[in-house]
Amino acid sequence: MGTVRKVRAFVRVKPTAQFAQDVIKFGPDNKSIGIYIQKDAKKGTVNNSQTDWSFKLDGVLHNSSQELTYETVAKKLVSEALTGYNGTIMCYGQTGAGKTYTMTGIASEYKHRGIIPRAVQQVFRAIARSVDSFVTVRVSYLEIYNETLCDLLSTMRSSEDSDMEMAIVDCPQGVYVKGLSIHSVSDEEDALNLLFEGESNRVIAEHTLNKKSSRSHCIFTIYIESRFRVLSDDRCIHSKINLIDLAGSERLNKTGSGWRVLKEAAYINRSLSFLEQMIIALADPRREHIPFRQSKLTHFLKDSLGGKCNTVLVANVCGEALHVEETLSSLRFATRMKWITSEPVINVTYDSEGTVKALEKEISLLKQELALHDILVNHSLVTYEPLTDVQIAEIKSQIHKYLRGAIDEIDVSSFLRAVDVFCFSQRQQEGEVETRLRSKYVLIDRNDFATIAAAQKVMVGAWALPTTQFRIIFFKEIKLVYLFLSFRKEGTKHLFSGKDLTANLPPKNKVIIPTKDLDVKEKERSEDITDLPSTPCLLFEFCCSSPPSREAAFEQFKEECGSEINRIFKENKSILLARRKRSSTVARRINIIKQEIEDIKKALEAQKQERLQQGEYVDEEGHLIIDEKEFLLIMKLKDLKEEYRCSYAERQDLKAEIQYCQQMVDRCRNKLVSEFEIWYSESFLIPTYVQNALKQHGNIRPGMIPINRVMCLEEDEQDRFEQMQEVMLPYGPDSVAFYRAKMKTDQQVMSSGPNVEDFVLV
Numbered sequence: 001m002g003t004v005r006k007v008r009a010f011v012r013v014k015p016t017a018q019f020a021q022d023v024i025k026f027g028p029d030n031k032s033i034g035i036y037i038q039k040d041a042k043k044g045t046v047n048n049s050q051t052d053w054s055f056k057l058d059g060v061l062h063n064s065s066q067e068l069t070y071e072t073v074a075k076k077l078v079s080e081a082l083t084g085y086n087g088t089i090m091c092y093g094q095t096g097a098g099k100t101y102t103m104t105g106i107a108s109e110y111k112h113r114g115i116i117p118r119a120v121q122q123v124f125r126a127i128a129r130s131v132d133s134f135v136t137v138r139v140s141y142l143e144i145y146n147e148t149l150c151d152l153l154s155t156m157r158s159s160e161d162s163d164m165e166m167a168i169v170d171c172p173q174g175v176y177v178k179g180l181s182i183h184s185v186s187d188e189e190d191a192l193n194l195l196f197e198g199e200s201n202r203v204i205a206e207h208t209l210n211k212k213s214s215r216s217h218c219i220f221t222i223y224i225e226s227r228f229r230v231l232s233d234d235r236c237i238h239s240k241i242n243l244i245d246l247a248g249s250e251r252l253n254k255t256g257s258g259w260r261v262l263k264e265a266a267y268i269n270r271s272l273s274f275l276e277q278m279i280i281a282l283a284d285p286r287r288e289h290i291p292f293r294q295s296k297l298t299h300f301l302k303d304s305l306g307g308k309c310n311t312v313l314v315a316n317v318c319g320e321a322l323h324v325e326e327t328l329s330s331l332r333f334a335t336r337m338k339w340i341t342s343e344p345v346i347n348v349t350y351d352s353e354g355t356v357k358a359l360e361k362e363i364s365l366l367k368q369e370l371a372l373h374d375i376l377v378n379h380s381l382v383t384y385e386p387l388t389d390v391q392i393a394e395i396k397s398q399i400h401k402y403l404r405g406a407i408d409e410i411d412v413s414s415f416l417r418a419v420d421v422f423c424f425s426q427r428q429q430e431g432e433v434e435t436r437l438r439s440k441y442v443l444i445d446r447n448d449f450a451t452i453a454a455a456q457k458v459m460v461g462a463w464a465l466p467t468t469q470f471r472i473i474f475f476k477e478i479k480l481v482y483l484f485l486s487f488r489k490e491g492t493k494h495l496f497s498g499k500d501l502t503a504n505l506p507p508k509n510k511v512i513i514p515t516k517d518l519d520v521k522e523k524e525r526s527e528d529i530t531d532l533p534s535t536p537c538l539l540f541e542f543c544c545s546s547p548p549s550r551e552a553a554f555e556q557f558k559e560e561c562g563s564e565i566n567r568i569f570k571e572n573k574s575i576l577l578a579r580r581k582r583s584s585t586v587a588r589r590i591n592i593i594k595q596e597i598e599d600i601k602k603a604l605e606a607q608k609q610e611r612l613q614q615g616e617y618v619d620e621e622g623h624l625i626i627d628e629k630e631f632l633l634i635m636k637l638k639d640l641k642e643e644y645r646c647s648y649a650e651r652q653d654l655k656a657e658i659q660y661c662q663q664m665v666d667r668c669r670n671k672l673v674s675e676f677e678i679w680y681s682e683s684f685l686i687p688t689y690v691q692n693a694l695k696q697h698g699n700i701r702p703g704m705i706p707i708n709r710v711m712c713l714e715e716d717e718q719d720r721f722e723q724m725q726e727v728m729l730p731y732g733p734d735s736v737a738f739y740r741a742k743m744k745t746d747q748q749v750m751s752s753g754p755n756v757e758d759f760v761l762v
C-alpha cells in the first residue's frame with residue numbers, strides 16, 4: 001500500500017486593478033489567506049455575525065505566472081502519473097475567476113498556456129527520454145452539460161462509437177465512460193490538436209460575469225500506458241490524469257442572463273452542491289456511504305478524488321470586494337477538500353497473456369512475410385514444420401559431403417533446415433565451414449547497419465526476380481546469422497556485379513572480408529560457378545529490413561556519433577565515483593576519530609576518579625597537578641578534536657562536490673539519451689531522402705518537424721514558409737507543437753464556417 005496523503009488545495013487569485021486589500025490579506029507563509037468584512041451597520045452595533053475568517057491551504061498563488069502555477073500545482077502529480085499513479089487536478093470557483101485560464105490557458109499564446117498543454121508537454125518530454133519502456137498515450141475530452149454527457153471529440157469518433165449512448169459505468173478497474181472516444185496520440189502536437197478541437201466544441205454562453213463563460217464541467221483525460229521493452233518483463237504500468245475545469249460556482253442572482261442561462265445555472269449549482277456533499281462525506285472517516293451517484297459529475301469523480309489517486313484542487317477566486325462572498329465560499333470548499341485523505345498506489349498489471357498474444361501476432365506476421373518471400377523467389381513448397389528424423393539425417397549427410405568437397409552447395413530450403421545445418425555444422429567443423437564461407441562470400445557484421453543498408457540498396461531491385469536464388473547459411477554464433485543471396489546470370493547480362501556493390505558501400509567497409517587465398521580446389525569450385533557475378537554472393541542480416549534493436553544501436557551510437565558526449569559522461573561518472581569513494585573514506589575516518597574521542601574521554605574520566613581517590617596535588621598557586629599519563633591523554637584529545645573538525649569540513653565540501661557532479665552526470669546522461677533518440681530515428685526510421693534534407697545544409701532542422709509533416713510537403717515554397725514560421729515563433733522549438741496544433745484547429749474552424757456559431761448560445 002502507498003503512504004497516506006492529504007488532498008492538496010491551492011488558491012489562485014485573479015489579478016485585478018481593484019484588489020480589495022482591506023478585505024483579502026495574505027499570510028507571510030504564502031499559505032494562509034484571511035478575509036475581513038466590515039460589520040453590517042444595518043444590523044446594529046450589537047450583532048454576532050462573523051466578520052473575519054482565516055484559511056490555511058497548501059499555497060496561495062497571487063500574481064503568479066502560468067509557469068509558476070504549473071510548477072506548484074501540477075508538475076509533481078504529472079511526473080508521478082508517469083510512474084503509474086492516477087492523478088486529478090480540478091479548478092473550482094465562480095465564473096470569470098480564471099478556471100479555464102488556469103486549466104487550458106490562452107490558446108493563442110504559448111506563454112499563457114495552461115495546465116493541460118503543459119502536462120501534455122511534460123508527458124511527451126519524459127517519453128522521449130525513456131529508453132527502457134514503450135509508452136502509449138491516449139486522450140479523451142468529456143463535457144457534462146446540464147446532466148448530459150457530451151464527447152467533445154465526437155467528430156473524431158468512429159461510426160460505431162457515435163451510435164453508442166454515453167453512460168458512466170462502474171467496473172472493478174474503476175469508473176469509465178461508455179461511448180466516450182479515446183484517441184491515441186503519438187506526439188505533443190497530436191494531443192494539442194485534440195485539445196484545441198475539443199475547446200472549440202465547448203458549450204459557451206455569453207454571461208454578465210464572463211463574456212465567454214463555460215457553462216459545463218469539462219474533463220480532459222490523459223491515459224498513459226508503459227510496457228517494458230524486455231519481453232521477459234510483462235509488467236504494464238498504466239495511469240490516467242484527469243484535468244477538470246468545473247463550471248462557474250456563482251449564485252443564481254448574479255448570473256443575470258436569460259432563462260436558458262438560468263436553467264444552466266440551476267444544473268451547475270445542483271451538481272456542485274452534490275460535489276460538496278460528496279467531499280464532506282469523503283472527508284469524514286466514519287461515513288460508510290458516499291453519495292457518488294447523485295449527479296454525473298460526482299459519479300465520474302468516484303475514483304478520482306482521494307482514494308488511490310493523487311488529487312489537487314485549485315480554488316480560483318476574484319480579488320475584488322464585490323465577489324467576497326464567492327471567494328469565501330470557494331475557500332471553504334478548498335479547506336474541505338484538504339480534509340480528504342488518499343493512499344495512492346501504482347497501477348500495475350502483469351500481462352503475460354498480452355505478451356503471449358503479442359508474440360503470437362508477431363509469429364503470424366512473420367509467417368505471412370516469409371510466405372510472401374517464398375512466393376517471390378519460387379520457393380512456394382518450402383515447409384516450416386519441424387523436421388523429421390529422416391530429414392535431419394539427410395542434412396547431416398549433406399554437410400559431411402560438402403565438407404569433403406563431394407558437393408558444391410548445400411541446399412537449404414527452409415529456415416528450420418538452416419537452423420539444423422547451422423547447429424550441426426557448428427558442432428562438427430566450425431573452423432572449416434568459416435574458411436569456406438569466407439572464400440565465397442562477403443561477410444558483413446550484423447551491427448554494421450550502414451554497410452547492410454548499402455548492400456540492401458543494391459539488391460533491392462533484385463528481390464522480386466525469379467532468377468534470384470536464396471540460400472541461408474548460419475555462421476558461428478547465432479549473432480552472425482546471414483542471409484545469402486546469389487544472383488545468377490540472366491543470358492549474358494549480370495543483374496549487378498561485385499563492383500556495383502563495392503561502389504555503393506560506404507568507405508568504412510573494413511568488415512568486408514575480401515575473397516582471397518583460395519586453394520586450387522576452391523578456385524575450381526568458384527570457376528564452376530562462373531555464371532555468377534564476380535563477387536559471387538551478397539548477403540545481409542536476416543532481419544535487416546527492420547531497424548536494429550535500441551540496445552545494439554545505443555552501443556554503436558556510443559562508439560561513433562555519441563562518442564564525445566559518452567566520453568564526457570564516463571569521465572564525469574568516474575569523477576563522481578572517486579568523490580563518493582573519498583567521501584566514504586572520510587566518513588569512516590570520522591567514525592574512527594569519534595570512537596577514539598569517546599575512548600579517551602572514558603580514560604580521562606577513569607584517571608580523574610583515580611586522582612580523586614588518591615587525593616589531589618596542587619602547587620603553591622593552587623593549580624591542580626596531574627600526572628604525565630593524564631597530560632598525554634588531554635593532548636591526544638585536543639589533536640583528535642582538531643582532526644575531527646578538519647575531516648568534518650572535508651566531508652561537507654565533498655558532499656557539495658558530489659551533488660554538483662551528480663547533476664553533471666545526470667545532465668550528460670539525458671543529453672546522451674536524447675541525442676541517441678534523434679540519431680536513431682534519423683538513421684533508421686527516417687527515409688534516406690528525408691535524412692538528406694536533415695543534413696547540415698539541408699533545408700530542415702532536426703527535431704523541428706514531425707516526419708508526417710515532412711512527408712506531405714510538396715513544394716520548396718512550402719518548406720521555406722514553414723521554416724520561416726519556426727524561426728519567427730516565440731520560445732523557439734519548444735512552442736512549435738503548440739502553434740502548429742493551434743493553426744490546424746483554426747484552419748478547421750475557418751473551413752467549417754458557420755457551424756462554430758452552433759456552439760455559441762446567446
Ligand SMILES: Nc1ncnc2c1ncn2[C@@H]1O[C@H](COP(=O)(O)OP(=O)(O)OP(=O)(O)O)[C@@H](O)[C@H]1O
Pocket residue numbers: 013014015093094095096097098099100101102106210212213214215246247248249316
Ligand atoms: N491569473 C490570470 N491572469 C490573467 N488573466 C486572467 C487570469 N485569470 C483569469 N484571467 C482572465 O479572466 C477572464 C476570465 O477567466 P476564465 O474564462 O478563465 O474564467 P472561468 O473561471 O473559467 O470562467 P467560467 O466559469 O465562466 O468559464 C479571461 O479573459 C482570462 O484570460
